[in-house]
Amino acid sequence: MACRRRLSLADTALFVTCLVDQLFPQVGEATVDLLEQSGCTVAFPSAQTCCGQPLFNTGYRAEAAPLARRFIEIFEDFERVVTPSGSCASMVRVFYTDLLRDEPEWARRAEALAARTFELTEFLDRTSFSSGANLEARVVYHPSCHLKRELGVDEAPRRLLRQVRGLELIGLDDGDRCCGFGGAFSVKLPELSSAILEEKLKALENCDAQFITAADTGCLMQLGGALSRRGSGVRAVHIAELLAGRVAL
Amino acid sequence: MADERLQAALSDATDRLRDRRAQAFAEFPEGERLRDRARQIKRHTIDTLDTQLSLLAERFEAVGGVVHWAEDAARAKEVILGLATERKAKLAVKSKSMTTEELGLADALSDAGITPLETDLGEYIIQIAGETPSHIIVPAIHKTFDDVADLLEEKHGTARCEEHQAITQEARDRLRSSFLEADLGISGVNFAVAETGSLVIVENEGNARLSTSLPRCHIAVMGMEKVVPDLEAVSVFLRILARSATGQKMSSYVSVITGPRRSGEEDGPDELHLVIVDNGRSKLLADRALRESLYCIRCGACLNICPVYRHAGGHAYGWVYPGPIGSVINPTLLGPERAAPLPFASSLCGACRDVCPVRINLPHLLLHQRDAVVRASSTARIPGRSGFKGWVERSLVRAYARVMRSERLYGRAGRLARGIGARFASGGRIRRAPGLGAWMSTRDFPEPPKKSFRERWEEK
Ligand code: SF4
Numbered sequence: 001m002a003c004r005r006r007l008s009l010a011d012t013a014l015f016v017t018c019l020v021d022q023l024f025p026q027v028g029e030a031t032v033d034l035l036e037q038s039g040c041t042v043a044f045p046s047a048q049t050c051c052g053q054p055l056f057n058t059g060y061r062a063e064a065a066p067l068a069r070r071f072i073e074i075f076e077d078f079e080r081v082v083t084p085s086g087s088c089a090s091m092v093r094v095f096y097t098d099l100l101r102d103e104p105e106w107a108r109r110a111e112a113l114a115a116r117t118f119e120l121t122e123f124l125d126r127t128s129f130s131s132g133a134n135l136e137a138r139v140v141y142h143p144s145c146h147l148k149r150e151l152g153v154d155e156a157p158r159r160l161l162r163q164v165r166g167l168e169l170i171g172l173d174d175g176d177r178c179c180g181f182g183g184a185f186s187v188k189l190p191e192l193s194s195a196i197l198e199e200k201l202k203a204l205e206n207c208d209a210q211f212i213t214a215a216d217t218g219c220l221m222q223l224g225g226a227l228s229r230r231g232s233g234v235r236a237v238h239i240a241e242l243l244a245g246r247v248a249l
Numbered sequence: 250m251a252d253e254r255l256q257a258a259l260s261d262a263t264d265r266l267r268d269r270r271a272q273a274f275a276e277f278p279e280g281e282r283l284r285d286r287a288r289q290i291k292r293h294t295i296d297t298l299d300t301q302l303s304l305l306a307e308r309f310e311a312v313g314g315v316v317h318w319a320e321d322a323a324r325a326k327e328v329i330l331g332l333a334t335e336r337k338a339k340l341a342v343k344s345k346s347m348t349t350e351e352l353g354l355a356d357a358l359s360d361a362g363i364t365p366l367e368t369d370l371g372e373y374i375i376q377i378a379g380e381t382p383s384h385i386i387v388p389a390i391h392k393t394f395d396d397v398a399d400l401l402e403e404k405h406g407t408a409r410c411e412e413h414q415a416i417t418q419e420a421r422d423r424l425r426s427s428f429l430e431a432d433l434g435i436s437g438v439n440f441a442v443a444e445t446g447s448l449v450i451v452e453n454e455g456n457a458r459l460s461t462s463l464p465r466c467h468i469a470v471m472g473m474e475k476v477v478p479d480l481e482a483v484s485v486f487l488r489i490l491a492r493s494a495t496g497q498k499m500s501s502y503v504s505v506i507t508g509p510r511r512s513g514e515e516d517g518p519d520e521l522h523l524v525i526v527d528n529g530r531s532k533l534l535a536d537r538a539l540r541e542s543l544y545c546i547r548c549g550a551c552l553n554i555c556p557v558y559r560h561a562g563g564h565a566y567g568w569v570y571p572g573p574i575g576s577v578i579n580p581t582l583l584g585p586e587r588a589a590p591l592p593f594a595s596s597l598c599g600a601c602r603d604v605c606p607v608r609i610n611l612p613h614l615l616l617h618q619r620d621a622v623v624r625a626s627s628t629a630r631i632p633g634r635s636g637f638k639g640w641v642e643r644s645l646v647r648a649y650a651r652v653m654r655s656e657r658l659y660g661r662a663g664r665l666a667r668g669i670g671a672r673f674a675s676g677g678r679i680r681r682a683p684g685l686g687a688w689m690s691t692r693d694f695p696e697p698p699k700k701s702f703r704e705r706w707e708e709k
Binding site for chain 1: 556557560561592593594595596597598599600602603612613616619620621622623646647649650652653654655656659663666667678680685687688690691692693694695697698700701702703705706707
């Protein structure tokens with residue numbers, strides 16, 4: 001296993017998610033910065049792949065279960081696991097025990113791991129972390145559905161964003177409405193997904209923001225992809241990048 | 250989806266209902282506590298459903314009613330048609346019943362030479378338009394004021410209504426005489442009280458009251474989950490039902506019917522029948538995950554908040570129960586062969602769970618139905634899941650699962666996919682990619698980085 005320092009000293013395992021690993025490595029790096037700023041020693045267990053969420057969400061539980069067991073084996077020895085994704089965190093926290101409920105021993109291990117797994121912003125909000133970033137910009141926060149409704153994390157990311165000097169947090173009409181991504185949903189029903197997205201973009205166009213941010217790269221891929229297609233000036237960035245001061249105007 | 254007028258009518262109407270609900274609960278601090286209480290009552294009732302139903306039947310008959318049990322739609326229709334023909338009924342007035350809609354009762358009555366007449370405005374509009382309801386509280390939600398005015402002008406041959414009130418008045422005038430003429434009143438039931446054998450019907454127009462009291466014979470039709478233990482439970486539900494449905498504090502009319510008319514009483518029917526319908530509900534009851542879908546009190550709040558319902562409209566769900574709750578129960582009630590795609594048509598945003606007055610965990614139930622549909626598709630022929638398409642999906646899923654079980658395969662697959670992606674990229678984005686045509690008709694894909702996070706980490 002590759003990790004920054006010797007494994008025995010690392011207390012925090014980074015679960016980077018496949019989307020961040022393959023498409024948004026800068027988000028992973030910003031996450032490491034933030035965790036270190038908050039006093040953690042970060043390990044990256046390199047055997048990690050996917051938590052199984054795409055399979056679980058499309059109804060393929062039998063195929064998802066081995067990935068869940070594999071995930072537990074890789075991560076259960078760490079003091080805590082942190083991930084820059086509300087939906088992947090909720091997979092481990094909320095759905096693993098359901099997925100493994102017919103295997104009592106695994107269900108127990110899943111529960112133990114769930115108690116030590118955190119989404120990045122909820123974790124930072126509990127530590128003495130304080131963002132030293134500086135960005136004079138108008139920013140919209142998009143509460144990702146899984147983060148807000150499965151994990152109940154809504155205030156933490158907003159509190160953290162308010163720490164960024166110069167950053168103005170602006171509200172959106174019906175701001176907590178879904179962006180229409182939903183993983184496989186957007187691939188299976190692209191028109192419906194686009195129609196839902198459209199409402200979000202309309203609200204965004206009405207509010208003069210420079211950035212839209214969220215704690216999930218899935219939503220950001222959806223929002224950012226549409227903004228880019230329209231040639232919009234609004235940029236979609238992950239909250240870790242903002243908090244780590246890796247975003248410039 | 251294609252009809253923009255429908256889209257606009259629908260999103261305006263659902264927004265209005267949704268905002269009114271939010272307002273109603275904001276001004277009602279004990280609302281959250283009542284929701285917990287309502288859930289508790291439902292859980293208890295559904296867990297002891299057998300006992301509750303037999304108590305209800307016993308008390309209902311003790312106050313002079315007759316109970317009929319129907320295990321499926323065919324049996325329910327047989328019972329009702331039997332009662333109707335025995336009484337030589339010609340005209341049946343109907344009010345407030347999704348369950349009869351579920352059974353397809355109106356067609357069965359027509360086929361038997363009995364005219365079924367919907368008396369609630371929304372339902373009446375749908376009936377004369379020859380359509381089916383698209384919402385469980387507002388059946389004609391997909392129609393604009395102009396649509397309705399046109400329709401009445403055409404069907405009634407009278408002058409075009411210019412105001413909402415005129416529409417209501419015109420429909421009412423048409424219907425009034427029917428109540429007196431009808432031999433049969435057919436209604437739904439919101440709550441059936443086990444302790445007292447009473448039926449509770451909640452409405453805003455007053456037609457249920459007329460349909461159930463004027464004709465000589467009243468047949469009430471209920472799904473078996475509508476039973477509640479006592480009147481205290483009813484008072485809890487009444488306080489959250491109207492708020493969740495339309496944002497009102499209380500519905501305008503609440504009828505409590507206990508038995509037929511007794512000698513000396515002025516109104517009420519001579520005969521009162523209750524048809525208790527299973528029609529697939531015991532399958533929901535038997536499934537430990539899906540059981541809580543029977544807590545539903547059909548308020549419609551989950552429809553109004555659902556981004557998919559708002560864009561797709563109620564008819565896209567193919568049956569009487571649309572929206573999140575429809576996607577959950579239809580595959581079990583209809584069989585996956587007819588409703589398999591529904592649980593997949595959701596981004597799992599979970600907004601429905603936030604508003605559900607009995608806190609049904611709708612997104613989790615959708616996940617359970619997805620699993621059930623996938624499992625059923627290996628044995629049954631399910632559209633989109635069997636045949637070539639289903640085979641492709643299963644192969645992709647298996648390949649994905651295999652790659653993800655190996656660090657080495659995962660790394661290789663990632664490099665390969667990024668390499669292919671990079672060939673389609675220009676200016677930091679991908680505008681087109683094979684196999685992702687529809688997704689990419691409105692969205693760009695980011696240009697994949699040269700190195701993954703793990704490659705960068707290992708180089709440090
Ligand atoms: S599921 Fe809940 S919100 Fe939806 S109709 Fe039933 S009671 Fe209302």
